[in-house]
Amino acid sequence: MASTPSTSVPSAIASAVELARARRRRQKRRRWPLAVVLGCVFLLAAGVVILRAYGYGYHPLAQAAKSQLAAARGQAPAGLEQLAKLERENKRLAAALVDLVPKGFYLVIDQTHNRLSLRKQDQEQLKAACSAGGGVVLIESGGGKRKWVFDTPRGRFSVLRKVENPVWKKPDWAFLEEGEPIPKNDSERFEYGMLGEYALHFGNGYMIHGTLYERLLGRSVTHGCIRLGRDDLRQVYASCPIGTPIFIY
Amino acid sequence: MLHRATLRRVLLGALAALWLAAPLAAQKPAAQKPAGAKPGASGSTDPGRAESPPSDAKPADAKQAETSARTATVALQNDALRKELALAKGTDFYLLVDPVRRTLRLMLSGVVLEEYHLHDLAIGTFRAPFQRSSALNPAGLLATQGALDPPRERDRFELVVGPGETDPPPEPPVPPPAEEIYRIPPRYWIRYADGVAVEVRSREESRKASLKTLVLEHIWEPLRMALADLRNKNRDKVRLLLEMSREDAAALYRVLPPDTKLLVLPPT
Numbered sequence: 001m002a003s004t005p006s007t008s009v010p011s012a013i014a015s016a017v018e019l020a021r022a023r024r025r026r027q028k029r030r031r032w033p034l035a036v037v038l039g040c041v042f043l044l045a046a047g048v049v050i051l052r053a054y055g056y057g058y059h060p061l062a063q064a065a066k067s068q069l070a071a072a073r074g075q076a077p078a079g080l081e082q083l084a085k086l087e088r089e090n091k092r093l094a095a096a097l098v099d100l101v102p103k104g105f106y107l108v109i110d111q112t113h114n115r116l117s118l119r120k121q122d123q124e125q126l127k128a129a130c131s132a133g134g135g136v137v138l139i140e141s142g143g144g145k146r147k148w149v150f151d152t153p154r155g156r157f158s159v160l161r162k163v164e165n166p167v168w169k170k171p172d173w174a175f176l177e178e179g180e181p182i183p184k185n186d187s188e189r190f191e192y193g194m195l196g197e198y199a200l201h202f203g204n205g206y207m208i209h210g211t212l213y214e215r216l217l218g219r220s221v222t223h224g225c226i227r228l229g230r231d232d233l234r235q236v237y238a239s240c241p242i243g244t245p246i247f248i249y
Numbered sequence: 250m251l252h253r254a255t256l257r258r259v260l261l262g263a264l265a266a267l268w269l270a271a272p273l274a275a276q277k278p279a280a281q282k283p284a285g286a287k288p289g290a291s292g293s294t295d296p297g298r299a300e301s302p303p304s305d306a307k308p309a310d311a312k313q314a315e316t317s318a319r320t321a322t323v324a325l326q327n328d329a330l331r332k333e334l335a336l337a338k339g340t341d342f343y344l345l346v347d348p349v350r351r352t353l354r355l356m357l358s359g360v361v362l363e364e365y366h367l368h369d370l371a372i373g374t375f376r377a378p379f380q381r382s383s384a385l386n387p388a389g390l391l392a393t394q395g396a397l398d399p400p401r402e403r404d405r406f407e408l409v410v411g412p413g414e415t416d417p418p419p420e421p422p423v424p425p426p427a428e429e430i431y432r433i434p435p436r437y438w439i440r441y442a443d444g445v446a447v448e449v450r451s452r453e454e455s456r457k458a459s460l461k462t463l464v465l466e467h468i469w470e471p472l473r474m475a476l477a478d479l480r481n482k483n484r485d486k487v488r489l490l491l492e493m494s495r496e497d498a499a500a501l502y503r504v505l506p507p508d509t510k511l512l513v514l515p516p517t
Binding site: 008025048078080108114245 | 346371374411475488490502513
């Protein structure tokens with residue numbers, strides 16, 4: 001005798017439903033880690049986008065300058081007279097700037113890289129290796145407890161004095177540095193031939209002079225003066241009269 | 250819990266929302282509309298684009314517009330020239346940024362000491378989402394009291410001598426060349442007292458970036474800067490970004506004198 005459809009169908013449906021629910025429960029258990037990971041990724045992406053929106057927004061400088069110019073052009077209209085006045089002032093300012101550049105020779109000294117450049121009207125006439133201040137600090141422990149820092153000064157100077165066959169009058173630090181007593185007599189301070197053939201003084205005891213140690217040119221080994229090789233020094237001495245500007249940086 | 254299809258829809262919707270939100274969050278600086286600007290034939294009011302007057306405009310109007318434009322240009326140039334002249338007459342070193350010629354010059358008393366070629370120049374101001382950042386006015390920008398960050402560190406040899414010492418003091422060692430004395434960072438700053446900062450970076454460092462560097466530069470660094478900037482109320486008002494060759498960036502770092510000023514020239 002066959003089973004009645006009325007009892008087997010509902011039970012089949014019920015078991016199918018139960019199976020589907022069980023499958024969904026298993027799927028739910030498998031899906032929640034994925035949901036957590038996706039949620040974290042979403043939050044991270046949102047955080048990056050929002051925080052990337054903070055900070056400094058950069059634009060090409062030339063474009064920003066042109067935009068500024070275009071905006072300025074939209075200001076109140078101006079007349080020809082005002083324009084003529086502005087153009088006259090423009091010429092005057094430009095000429096004043098040009099006037100500041102030395103007309104004759106001038107020296108540019110890069111004390112960090114130990115390079116000297118002799119220029120005339122922005123044209124380089126000579127490029128030479130030199131030696132600038134070594135930055136050594138000398139401290140006198142007893143007595144006056146004096147301190148010397150052997151740096152070459154930065155700034156604009158000018159040639160104050162030119163000397164041929166200069167004689168070095170050794171200052172106190174030169175004796176202390178060698179462990180020698182400081183002489184009471186000035187005549188004991190003079191040393192001949194140490195400074196080369198020429199010297200150009202530019203103030204406060206600083207000079208451009210020659211050296212016995214040409215192998216050290218290009219290194220910062222001096223006590224503040226600028227040392228040059230013999231041939232370069234000859235050209236600089238011949239080209240630079242008193243008053244020649246010297247720019248040291 | 251959500252079905253897979255529903256989850257997919259939610260994710261796609263979120264990504265779409267982020268895509269739309271990003272342009273809103275990254276606001277461009279306020280584009281200054283010229284006062285009284287009239288739309289041209291195309292209806293555009295873009296201040297960066299030169300407007301040709303309508304074909305039926307009177308010649309007098311065109312001449313007036315030309316005169317006004319020329320006046321504004323010369324006025325801007327004169328302002329920068331006055332500042333440059335004041336710097337040149339002073340005793341301080343200064344940097345001149347020329348955005349058209351793409352050069353950076355170290356100057357003193359009107360004389361060019363060093364000139365560096367710039368591969369890239371950019372200017373930026375601080376921005377926050379959904380807020381317009383302030384307008385950029387680089388032409389004639391003047392800043393003072395520049396200082397390197399990180400600062401240049403130099404080891405000095407110290408010699409202590411006393412009277413009556415029998416042994417001669419040690420001779421200072423011959424220092425290495427300048428290229429070996431200083432450790433040059435891949436990017437550095439010149440910070441000014443007026444809320445202006447200049448970032449100098451080398452093109453080679455930017456180009457040879459590994460994946461780690463790219464992640465650090467494009468994700469970690471902006472996050473770190475944004476958090477630091479949010480906390481820092483004294484943030485830089487304006488930042489200039491200058492990109493040059495590695496040699497030039499290193500040379501500038503070595504030679505830059507203290508308290509160097511800065512002036513940005515207008516386009517000529």
